[in-house]
Amino acid sequence: MDYTRSKYWISFLLICFQCATLKLYGHIGKVVNDTMCYYVEQCGIKGDGLTDALSGLNDLIACASRHNIPVKIVFDKNKAYRIDGKGKDLYRRIFLNRNKDIVLDGNGCTLLIHPSSRAFAVYRSENIIIRNFNIDYSPLPYTQGRVTKIDSKNYYLEFVVDQGFPLPIVGDETYYKGGKMVDCITANGETNKFYQGHSWVKKVVKLGDRRFGVKYDLCDQKQLRIGDYFCMKVEYPFPDVLKNQDAENKKELNEWLFTNWGSIEALESNNLVLENITSFASPVMTFLLRGCSHHKIRGCSIIAKPGRIVAGCSDGIHLKGNEHQPLIEECYFERTMDDAIHIKISGDVIAEVLSPSRFRIVHMDNESDNTNLGVGKEVMLFDRKELKQLAMSKIIDYQAINHREGIVTLASEIDGVSKGMCLYLQGIGKALIDRCNFGTQLQRAILTHQPTKVSNCNIVDNGKGFDLALMSEGIEGPPTQFLQVENCLFENLSYVGLCVDCPSLNYDQKGKPQLLIKNCTFKLPKDIPILQIKNSQGVSLIGNKYYINKGSSKAKLFEFQNTLLIEDSNNTYIER
Structure with missing residues (x-):
């Protein structure tokens, strides 16, 4: 048999094997416009919100990804697919492993996830699109209730857990270790706006049926009043995290395929698109991309359902070590227990x-x-x-x-x-954040270390609008670089409009001016600074509107330390 005929028979046998495997689901995909399409509803995978669908979904992805042409997997419209975390699936999430050219279209369905599991992990893959999903957790990964007693001097409060929310786990600091997992927030009982000030739980005591006492640390929460909200994370047991044992490529040796952090997580993957995804809850970060390039996050929302105070128990979008900088557009973020967006390349x-x-x-x-x-x-x-x-x-x-x-x-x-x-x-290009809106967060709308352009965004009810600083003793870097902000609204922030803290003038800040603010509007509460800038190689302010209280000192509104104001033109001050 000649080479051509051998190649033909090998391909034929491979297709027969794939078809036989996929028949287990009662359906074989069909080619539409050079793409192999599979429909989850025809593959025996139930979307009833009760039956664990994870193993079936991962088996389908594994089989379908063997094709040498693009693959599209379409979920059933408006169905709920349970990812339970208690089954035999080792991954505890929908997992794409070294895949290429795959579209997962949720078609508006909901992934209903147990908090010990997650939604998606993407490992060393290319050209992956995940779109049109709603993500929620059941039970919720946090508890919530109304405050009944306050002793801010001793960092203590009591609260009654709202119906429908899980109870906190009783214990002390020997149980609650690693503050990242036990963050807590307080919120105004009428407006639901987060009070600023990061705290974490040190001890929980049961006082009654649904009443608990909490000892906390870091911030004293002096602004808290009886009837306000208290929310804290509830930790669930996680499965062991799988590691790559590939000894041929040392750069992948013992590499974690994913972590238990992001609801949607990607590692070392290129050309990833996350589109039209709405997340109502997340045990830790919602979107986490590490070591990726050419990634786009478009039309996504992190939003709380009615009656809930929290939408995410940590950062909304956390991007680290991504050499090519992201495009983030037409997104909405609210009610995260940290920053809405954090962009860094750690040292x-x-x-x-x-x-x-x-x-x-x-x-x-x-x-x-x-x-x-x-x-x-x-x-x-x-x-x-x-x-x-x-x-x-x-x-x-x-x-x-x-x-x-x-x-x-x-x-x-x-x-x-x-x-x-x-x-x-050094990152390639600028991070581009365009037409995004930011509601109340615990800390910042945007924390970035990379050259970044932000345009046409509204930042309302946050702690800080933007923050740029070298953090965690240099772990979270690089040192603060160029930021351009255009056509943005900053309103009702608790600490500052923009804070830029450069460690010194003795490094490449990737631009002069290093900070350019153009055609923006600032409506901040009384005595809240518009800008706090330290060690910058230059600031230019062009065509901005500043709404200020009568008698406010410009020197206190614009705090410049060791920083040159390069241009200050066509700006308008409006007293109110």
């Missing part, structure tokens, strides 16, 4: 200097995070103690030890390099 610390141009590095962020360094990529070498840039250089050789460690060789020798200094991968 890699020099663990050993092998030569002036060659170092052993270890990634600084969480143990599940990857270094994203590699040949041809540009890095900033930054001295965290002196708060200055030593060099900007290209990587000419990279030898992976595992997914977090490696040997870096730069194109040039660096004077004064020493152990403990950082390498910060």
